[in-house]
Amino acid sequence: MRSSNLAASSTGVPISRQSLEASSPRYGEKAIFVFLAACAALSVGVTTAIIISLILPTIDFFGQVSFERFFLDTVWAPRQATGRFGVWPVVVGTLNIVIWALAVAIPVGLASAIYLSEYAGPRVRKVVKPTLEVLAGIPTVAIGLFAFFALRPAAEIALPFLDWSSIFSVGVAGVAVGLMIVPLVASISDDAMRAVPRALREGAYGLGANKLKVSLRVVFPAAMSGIIASIVLAGSRAVGETMVVYIAAGRTPNLTFDPTESVQTMTAYIAGTATGDIPTGTLDYDTIFAVGSLLFVMTLGLNILAIRLVRRFREAYE
Amino acid sequence: MTADPIIPSTGRTRLAAAGARAVTEEALRGGQTRDRLTSALFLSMLLLGVSVALLSLAAILVWSIVEGAPRLDLKMITNAPSTLRPHEAGFRTALLGSLLVVGGVIALVVPVGVGAAVYLEEYANRGRWWNRLIELNIQNLAGVPSIVFGILGLAFIVRGPLSLGFVAAAGSLTLALLVLPTVIIAAREAIRAVPPSIREGALALGATRWQTIRRQVLPAAMPGVLTGIILAVARATGEAAPLLLVGAVTFTTVNPSLFDGAYSTLPVQIFNYSNRPQAEFRVLAVAGVIVMLGLVLAMNSFAVWLRNRFEQSW
Numbered sequence: 075m076r077s078s079n080l081a082a083s084s085t086g087v088p089i090s091r092q093s094l095e096a097s098s099p100r101y102g103e104k105a106i107f108v109f110l111a112a113c114a115a116l117s118v119g120v121t122t123a124i125i126i127s128l129i130l131p132t133i134d135f136f137g138q139v140s141f142e143r144f145f146l147d148t149v150w151a152p153r154q155a156t157g158r159f160g161v162w163p164v165v166v167g168t169l170n171i172v173i174w175a176l177a178v179a180i181p182v183g184l185a186s187a188i189y190l191s192e193y194a195g196p197r198v199r200k201v202v203k204p205t206l207e208v209l210a211g212i213p214t215v216a217i218g219l220f221a222f223f224a225l226r227p228a229a230e231i232a233l234p235f236l237d238w239s240s241i242f243s244v245g246v247a248g249v250a251v252g253l254m255i256v257p258l259v260a261s262i263s264d265d266a267m268r269a270v271p272r273a274l275r276e277g278a279y280g281l282g283a284n285k286l287k288v289s290l291r292v293v294f295p296a297a298m299s300g301i302i303a304s305i306v307l308a309g310s311r312a313v314g315e316t317m318v319v320y321i322a323a324g325r326t327p328n329l330t331f332d333p334t335e336s337v338q339t340m341t342a343y344i345a346g347t348a349t350g351d352i353p354t355g356t357l358d359y360d361t362i363f364a365v366g367s368l369l370f371v372m373t374l375g376l377n378i379l380a381i382r383l384v385r386r387f388r389e390a391y392e
Numbered sequence: 393m394t395a396d397p398i399i400p401s402t403g404r405t406r407l408a409a410a411g412a413r414a415v416t417e418e419a420l421r422g423g424q425t426r427d428r429l430t431s432a433l434f435l436s437m438l439l440l441g442v443s444v445a446l447l448s449l450a451a452i453l454v455w456s457i458v459e460g461a462p463r464l465d466l467k468m469i470t471n472a473p474s475t476l477r478p479h480e481a482g483f484r485t486a487l488l489g490s491l492l493v494v495g496g497v498i499a500l501v502v503p504v505g506v507g508a509a510v511y512l513e514e515y516a517n518r519g520r521w522w523n524r525l526i527e528l529n530i531q532n533l534a535g536v537p538s539i540v541f542g543i544l545g546l547a548f549i550v551r552g553p554l555s556l557g558f559v560a561a562a563g564s565l566t567l568a569l570l571v572l573p574t575v576i577i578a579a580r581e582a583i584r585a586v587p588p589s590i591r592e593g594a595l596a597l598g599a600t601r602w603q604t605i606r607r608q609v610l611p612a613a614m615p616g617v618l619t620g621i622i623l624a625v626a627r628a629t630g631e632a633a634p635l636l637l638v639g640a641v642t643f644t645t646v647n648p649s650l651f652d653g654a655y656s657t658l659p660v661q662i663f664n665y666s667n668r669p670q671a672e673f674r675v676l677a678v679a680g681v682i683v684m685l686g687l688v689l690a691m692n693s694f695a696v697w698l699r700n701r702f703e704q705s706w
Binding site for chain 1: 427441446451459503511512516526535572573632633636663677678681689
């Protein structure tokens with residue numbers, strides 16, 4: 075065998091050796107690769123398009139309205155003849171919503187998360203967690219109508235000593251947004267707490283701690299970055315929420331922290347102004363984009379913070 | 393009491409030891425009852441939190457059914473919207489609009505979303521900066537408020553480069569971009585869960601990369617991918633805010649078409665009805681909420697069922 079091989083090569087007869095290269099150029103494979111890469115690149119295109127579509131009219135806007143008139147004034151009346159462009163009333167309106175929403179979502183969401191991760195048995199968990207996810211899936215229009223037609227009258231009955239003269243209420247709208255983001259806080263915090271290794275819990279039990287101490291003093295601090303991430307993400311969701319606040323918090327720009335008052339949030343301003351067919355290039359049109367830019371920057375900042383925090387808890391325990 | 397071998401048994405030390413023991417026992421016993429009390433209190437607060445969340449979900453469902461029941465009839469589905477006759481008004485054109493818009497979303501988002509997920513999981517080299525950029529970008533895109541996608545739709549799709557005008561196709565495209573990150577993230581997770589041995593086996597048998605993905609990886613990941621798509625479609629069905637900006641506001645009485653004429657969708661129509669002063673329209677709006685919740689919750693539960701039913705552990 076060996077000798078014949080040698081003989082063959084010495085006589086110069088070429089050995090047919092099969093190439094490891096593909097037998098055809100496989101253009102189909104390459105085309106598919108290009109298509110898939112284009113799909114992934116499209117997402118970057120979307121972000122770029124968002125930024126471009128926000129920035130260009132915003133530059134136009136600040137060409138007509140100075141920074142001082144936007145950031146240092148406290149009256150928001152952009153559609154009047156003598157337009158006032160102080161953005162604070164709509165920013166504070168949004169802040170109001172975020173405060174009330176987090177006041178509901180943090181205790182309820184964290185209680186649900188601790189219960190699901192530390193106390194609930196697998197059977198209870200298997201029912202409760204998907205049910206909470208259903209709450210997250212309810213369309214915001216439905217939650218808005220519920221807040222406006224059901225929660226607002228209920229709040230009037232429950233708290234008769236407050237002044238309920240306005241049919242809109244930023245407090246009620248904020249609570250409704252809070253209920254909507256409870257599943258977000260619960261589910262991310264639950265994930266973070268379940269990522270805490272068992273050994274930490276067992277060590278604490280071994281030292282004589284009870285379940286309460288293990289949950290609050292060991293698991294909770296160990297999962298802190300994930301828990302904060304969930305709250306930041308929920309805050310960002312509350313900032314960007316539109317329909318609930320548009321329906322239940324009203325449309326009057328109002329620099330107030332009174333929960334029974336009507337306010338206008340940034341999102342409600344955009345939704346309310348852009349529904350009409352306003353011509354491109356007018357100041358009205360540009361104002362929408364200026365407020366939109368501010369909204370985009372705020373939520374982007376919160377999201378980046380949350381992504382970093384989530385990455386930290388993943389790195390720590392996985 | 394016997395003499396302690398370690399502590400010299402003088403009167404003083406005996407007294408001190410007895411005192412210390414008493415204090416410790418006292419603290420332990422008292423501490424236990426207090427601990428039990430605080431533990432019970434803590435657990436009841438947790439249960440209170442969970443029940444607030446679950447009860448509010450129940451409250452929304454019960455409220456909508458009680459409020460909307462008087463107008464929950466066939467007329468509301470078959471009749472066109474009307475601003476004048478609340479008893480005759482319905483959701484027909486809005487339902488057809490939703491069907492059209494959501495159909496468009498599915499057609500756009502399924503190939504692009506799954507394609508992007510396959511690229512990121514199967515082809516992308518994570519060491520390259522552009523692939524990390526795409527990943528970070530998708531995570532951020534998932535957190536962009538829906539109304540900002542409305543602004544994008546207004547500036548880029550209705551006007552600007554695409555200039556489609558206020559038509560259903562513009563609404564479809566806007567919502568498709570909105571739910572794209574949801575599909576990509578879910579599909580990636582499903583593809584990542586397929587073990588490498590499946591791919592290695594196929595490649596070793598001489599399959600090309602795409603054949604491996606097409607015949608092995610995607611079928612194995614299908615339940616997870618489908619779950620993500622259904623959740624995205626449910627979200628698109630209930631979404632109203634971005635559509636307000638891309639033209640779905642009109643009280644249209646003509647059945648919509650994709651590239652021509654006015655359109656509306658179910659959530660936008662519900663919002664419009666709820667804005668009218670008459671109580672009859674309010675009831676009609678809530679009846680619309682029942683239909684919408686029925687559709688969206690059916691999709692969501694199907695997605696959850698699908699995930700649980702076909703969840704594979706390799």
